[in-house]
Amino acid sequence: MIIQEITSGVAIGCIYALVSFGFVLIYNGVGAVNFAYGELVMFGGYLGYAASVWLGFPLWVAMIFSLVAMTLLGIFYNEFAYYPMRHQPVVVVIIASIGMSVLLRNGALAIWGPDALKVNSFVGDGILNFGGVVLPQHNVLIVLVTAFVFIGQYLFFARTSIGRKLKATAQDQEMARLMGIKVRWMIVLTFVLAAWLASIAGFLLAPIWFLEPDIGLYIILKAFIVIVIGGFGSIPGLVVAGLFLGVTEVLVASHLTSEYKDVISFLILITVLMVLPQGFFGEKIAERL
């Protein structure tokens, strides 16, 4: 039975890691904390719903539709909620992201209404049985897609020219500009990549968590815990912390207390902050005096 709980926790943890990755991509790329990222994930799912249910497209076409539409949303976000404010104090950028979060949430409510909606899974609602351990096919898809995304991002940033340019821009925009990198385009690309990740995450969680205008708040809360535990900005940390949180939540609810499951999550967060302020994989950064 414990294997059952761990496998379910792994699937949930993969979603946590995937969502956190988009958030961290923007943070690492441009140094902005994007509190609207949960809403971007929500919109990715809703766009998939619009394409597959309203327009009647097959799921793979709906996925492309969502990716294209999210590209535009990523550009829109950058042009209106980040780029004009990039030289302002951090708090201004944070407030702009909160404003965008409210706009997207209410936009979703106005377009799709208040009822929860579901996007069908690419692999259906079938259930696999491995010697008594049941595994919904969709959970297998979640794990595979997450693995693909994280391996893909490693290859992209380490092996491609554009990936290296993105890393250079993230490290020092001024130096990147002097090296001939078009920084403005790299910033746009960062937001587009994060929007694509949001679209993928939206497609993966919509069949099991369902889509509601408020779901972004839940997503960002979990993502934030994962990011802090993993080490703010660390990609391997996200995977480990996502899986850790997903599995821990299931085990706590099953064996310890279901009533205070979230309290335990926050206790873990506080403990990590006290014992390992830089998270599992974070780097100690000394301030230059």
Place this chain on the structure above:
Amino acid sequence: MKDSSRVLGGAILALGLVLGCVSLGLADIQVGAMHSLTTGLAPLGQRQINSAILASEEWNAKGGINGKKIDLIVEDTADSTTMAMTALDRVLGKDVCAILGPIWSFQLFALFPEVKKEGVPLLSTSGTRALTQKNNPWYFRLYPHDGITKRAYTIFAVQELKARRVAVMCVTTEYGKSGHELILETLKELGLEPVIVTWHNKDDKDMTGQLMSIKRANPDVIISQAHPADTAIILKQQRDLGIKVPHVASSAATMPYIHKLVGPAMDGVYVEAAALPNYDPDPKIQAWTKKYVRRFKTKPDSFALLYYDAANFLFSAIKAAGSNRAKIAKWLRGNRFQGLADQYVFDREQNGAHFAIIVQYRWKDGRVVPQLVKKYDLSPK
């Protein structure tokens, strides 16, 4: 010339009197209608406000109340007590004679002090038992409270499904806690104790831990008390985890949009409710449901039907007692009302509905189809 001046003067005076009478006598009757129209709580709120709008439109089409039009003052209570208080201030600012309120007990509890102070009748369809145990003479409930519905579905699980090992799943809101108490109380009366009780937050997206602990406890029935979105996740994940135990769910599982989310996992699920507007064979209810769907492009749920009855009960009270708040409250206390769902009469605590039904859902040809399996009349003796 003098005569013509007199005639003109008389005409102006008469016109003034007529206009005065019109403005004094035919002014609209202001009725507040507050509910969640935004946020995750809107699926229930919007459907109920639709019902209030439909009822007021029908009355107005027939000439209103004693010749006066009903002016429904609609305000959004969203998902917080702060928004509910703001909505109350706004409707009170319009000098309403009564209010059709939200279903959420956390908002109603917050509204009570102001409602008492203002002395304005407040009607709602909340099921939380404690609401009518707070000695608020201005609050009227028009939905069977949890003392009726939770009792009915617990009795059903034990007596009809012959369950002896009961697992209980509750949401950690006031609604869930109230239901939890009543389920355990009823089980105790029946000589049983639950084999396990689990809790979840209303926004939780994963119930694997709770369901796995239930699986370990080896129950022969699961009784749940939850809101719509968490009900959908519980039912779907129970199926995904292969837990083949009968599930008796709270009324959120009757909502049509939940069936779309849950799909085949609704097969075999029992649900307590007050009415079944989309499937009731009663021609009056069928006609009403068609009208509702035509007008609002969405299916009503049982709460919407009872809210419609509540609105009509209230408008009948205003018709009989006028727009004086105290007289409306007195009329409501002293009269019966035959609504679409059933007959309403207030007991000492001002609970107006005393019936409950149990339905079982089946998955047939890609659709969720309900069947009435038991009706309970728990009117006070």
